[in-house]
Amino acid sequence: MSRLALPLLALVLPLTAIAAPETYTLDPFHTFANFSIDHLGFSTMYGRFDKSSGKFILDKAAKTGSLELTVETASINAADNEKGSRQRSRDDHLRSPDFFNVAEYPRMTYKSTGVKFNGDNLATVEGNLTLLGVTKPVVLQMDRWKCGPNPFNKKEMCGGNASGALKRSDFGMKFGLPVAVGDEVKLMIGFEAYKE
Amino acid sequence: MNDLLNHPAVQGGLAPFVAALIVALVLGRARLAGLAVVAAFCATVYLVSGFVFEPLSATRRIVLLALAAPVIGIVVDFAFKPTRLGTAILALAAGLATIWVFWPVLQQKDVKIVLSLGGGSALFVAWLVGFSQSFLSQHPIRAGAAGLGLGIGVGVTAVLSASALYGIYGISLAAGAGAFLLPQMLGGKKFEAGATFMLPLALTVGLLAAATLILAQLPWYSLLALAFIPLAARLPAPEKFPLWIQAVAISACTLAVAAATIALTWQSGGMLPA
Numbered sequence: 001m002s003r004l005a006l007p008l009l010a011l012v013l014p015l016t017a018i019a020a021p022e023t024y025t026l027d028p029f030h031t032f033a034n035f036s037i038d039h040l041g042f043s044t045m046y047g048r049f050d051k052s053s054g055k056f057i058l059d060k061a062a063k064t065g066s067l068e069l070t071v072e073t074a075s076i077n078a079a080d081n082e083k084g085s086r087q088r089s090r091d092d093h094l095r096s097p098d099f100f101n102v103a104e105y106p107r108m109t110y111k112s113t114g115v116k117f118n119g120d121n122l123a124t125v126e127g128n129l130t131l132l133g134v135t136k137p138v139v140l141q142m143d144r145w146k147c148g149p150n151p152f153n154k155k156e157m158c159g160g161n162a163s164g165a166l167k168r169s170d171f172g173m174k175f176g177l178p179v180a181v182g183d184e185v186k187l188m189i190g191f192e193a194y195k196e
Numbered sequence: 197m198n199d200l201l202n203h204p205a206v207q208g209g210l211a212p213f214v215a216a217l218i219v220a221l222v223l224g225r226a227r228l229a230g231l232a233v234v235a236a237f238c239a240t241v242y243l244v245s246g247f248v249f250e251p252l253s254a255t256r257r258i259v260l261l262a263l264a265a266p267v268i269g270i271v272v273d274f275a276f277k278p279t280r281l282g283t284a285i286l287a288l289a290a291g292l293a294t295i296w297v298f299w300p301v302l303q304q305k306d307v308k309i310v311l312s313l314g315g316g317s318a319l320f321v322a323w324l325v326g327f328s329q330s331f332l333s334q335h336p337i338r339a340g341a342a343g344l345g346l347g348i349g350v351g352v353t354a355v356l357s358a359s360a361l362y363g364i365y366g367i368s369l370a371a372g373a374g375a376f377l378l379p380q381m382l383g384g385k386k387f388e389a390g391a392t393f394m395l396p397l398a399l400t401v402g403l404l405a406a407a408t409l410i411l412a413q414l415p416w417y418s419l420l421a422l423a424f425i426p427l428a429a430r431l432p433a434p435e436k437f438p439l440w441i442q443a444v445a446i447s448a449c450t451l452a453v454a455a456a457t458i459a460l461t462w463q464s465g466g467m468l469p470a
Contacts, residue, residue, distance in 0.1 A: 087465035088358040088413065096358040096412045097255055103411045104254055104301045133251030172253075174245050175361050179202050 021059040024158055024193035026069070028053055031191040033071050037168075038182030047078030047094075056112075056193060058158070060120065060147075067112040067125055069189075074102040098175040105132050113137075121145045125162065131171040140164040140189070150194075159192035207243040208351070208364035209371050212236030216375030220387065227273070229336075229376060230393025233343060234266045236372025237365065237400060244364055254407055255361070257297040262400040269391035278334070286391070287326030290399055291318040297403055298410050312416075317406035320419055324402040327426045328394045336380060337442050339389035339397075342429035343373025345450025346401045349422050352454075353461040354404065357414040362404050369401050377447070381440035398426075415464045421457040428453045 034048040054069035073095070080090035095102045112127035122145050129138040145160040164187045169177060177183055200206055216232035216239075223229055241247060241259055249256050268286075276282055294317050295302075302314045324346075332339045347370025355363035376393065380386055405422055408414040428449040433442050 083465070087356045087462065092358045092413065093360075096361075097253075097407065098359055098361045101253065101255075101411060106304070133253065172245075172248065172251075177202075179199070 021057050021062075021065075023055060023057050023196045025196055026052070026054045026056075027157075027192045027194060030159070031193070032189070033069075034188040034190070036186045036188070038184070040180060041182075045078065047076060049073070049075050050077050051075035054110075055196075056158075058122070063115075063117040065112070065115040065122065067110070067115070067127065069110040071108050071110075073100040073106055073108055076100060076102075099173055101132060108132075110138065110140075122160070129166065129171075132173060134171045136166070136170050138164050138166050138187075140187070156195040157192060158195075160190075162189040162191070163187060201243055204360070204364055208240055208367040211243055212239045212368040213371040213375050215239035216372040217378065220376050220379055224379065224387050227388040227390075228270070228392060229379075229387035230269065230389050230391075230396075231266055232376045233369060233372035233393055233397045234262065236368050236375065237262055237396070240364060240368035244361065254297050254301060254411060258400065258403045258407060261293055261297070261403065262396055265396035265399045266392060269393070269395040272391035272395070273388075278329075280330075283326055283329045286329055286395065287322040290325035290402070291322035293399070294318040294321040294403060294406055298406065301410055313410050316416065316419070317409060320423055321399065321402035321406060323423055324398040324426060325395065328398040329391060331430055332426060333390050333394040336386045336389040336393070337377070337439060338429045338433070338446055339394050340373050340377035340380070341443060341446035341450045342426050343393075343397045343401075344370050344377065344447050345425040345428065345454045346397070346422065347371070347373055348451060349425055349454030349457045350401050350405045350408070352458045353414055353418050353422070354408045354412065356458070356461045356465060357408050357412045357418075359408055359412040362408050362412065366401060366404050369397060369404075373397065377443050381443045384439050386439065415461060418457055418461045418464070421453070421460055425450050425453045425457075 028051065031052055032048050032050070033052055034046065036044050036046045039045045049071045051072040052069060054067065056065060056067040058065040076091055076094050078090050078094055083089040083092065094100055108129065108131040110127055110129050112125050114126045115122060116124040122142050124142065125140040127138060128135050140162040141164065143161045143163055147158040149155065150157050166185050166187065167183050168185050169183050213236065216236035219235040220229040220232040223231055247259070249260060272282065295314055298314060298317065302310045328339070328342060332342050347366050351363045351366025351370060354366050376387065405414065405419055409416065409419050429446055431449050433446050435442070
């Protein structure tokens with residue numbers, strides 16, 4: 001019996017290693033949470049958060065995983081950061097208590113509650129977004145997903161694009177509703193992450 | 197109708213003014229006309245953000261205190277005689293309330309910022325409450341004029357400091373003070389102000405100014421300038437003249453200080469008004 005145990009162990013160990021969960025750390029230089037929102041019913045305005053961090057864990061064999069993303073709300077950038085001769089820029093206003101209230105709530109976080117795979121690719125992340133102290137479920141669809149070695153440094157990485165939507169009023173962000181600034185916010189997250 | 201109620205001028209001006217006017221006229225004989233300012237503020241909160249207290253952010257703590265202040269004001273007016281000790285206790289409580297409102301924000305900051313922003317804000321609110329209770333609460337015309345100046349001053353400087361929400365809230369208090377003054381000016385008969393009017397006004401407007409300092413971009417020296425508005429309401433006025441002349445004269449003084457504060461805040465943004 002013991003003669004068989006060692007070869008069997010030798011066969012099983014590599015399989016176990018393949019099935020082990022892998023941890024990926026988000027690359028802050030290539031991970032940005034972008035958003036779009038209606039303005040006055042005339043146009044769509046775009047913006048992004050310049051600073052975010054986080055990691056995800058994937059078990060590709062078991063098709064399970066988890067994601068944690070933290071976004072620095074003060075890093076909001078809606079392409080109007082220079083006030084010039086005005087009293088304030090749009091980004092100043094977005095940082096104020098009217099919108100993101102960054103002095104009181106400097107971060108928003110997203111924590112997954114479950115993931116779904118489509119074949120070998122991550123397809124959907126279900127989770128909870130905490131913004132302005134309110135936690136609500138938000139689903140992220142993976143519009144693009146790829147894992148493999150970085151073509152230059154050869155480090156193992158995953159990257160992609162995720163999208164989702166939320167109603168800002170659900171989080172208590174009601175200023176400018178319903179006329180000036182829309183309620184529905186579309187999220188578009190581009191990300192890259194390196195395997196630890 | 198919804199379009200009308202969603203307009204900022206209605207939310208911060210017309211609706212609070214009408215609500216306050218009704219309360220002042222209905223409750224004037226019961227010595228509760230001072231509740232006009234709370235009615236004004238509540239009308240605006242209802243239209244702009246609603247009465248939601250979870251999670252209990254700094255802004256929601258201000259709304260909560262604005263609702264509690266008139267209850268305390270009525271107790272002070274109807275159960276106690278005004279004394280220096282009573283005024284000191286109200287001022288101290290206002291200072292402590294300021295720390296409570298902003299503690300979740302302040303505890304994320306350095307000790308130096310806690311002492312300067314938190315301590316300065318607490319002193320400012322305590323000053324407004326203490327001074328107005330001592331020297332303005334027994335003079336309804338001066339109290340109303342102080343409310344008009346403080347509401348306009350805090351409201352407009354808040355808009356200039358990146359918070360339109362606090363701007364609308366501040367201007368709603370000015371609308372309430374205006375509605376408290378108007379029947380006195382037209383009827384020639386004074387209402388009771390007391391702590392019922394002065395405590396909610398001074399506490400709420402003070403906390404809004406402090407919130408604009410801590411959470412938005414109000415320069416500290418604008419807060420200092422706002423502190424002079426109650427002093428302007430104590431300037432000599434023609435006591436023997438009709439009430440409407442007194443109201444116009446004292447309001448002109450408080451609004452002049454408010455205008456100076458607005459100009460100062462505007463200048464901090466890089467440009468003086470032409």
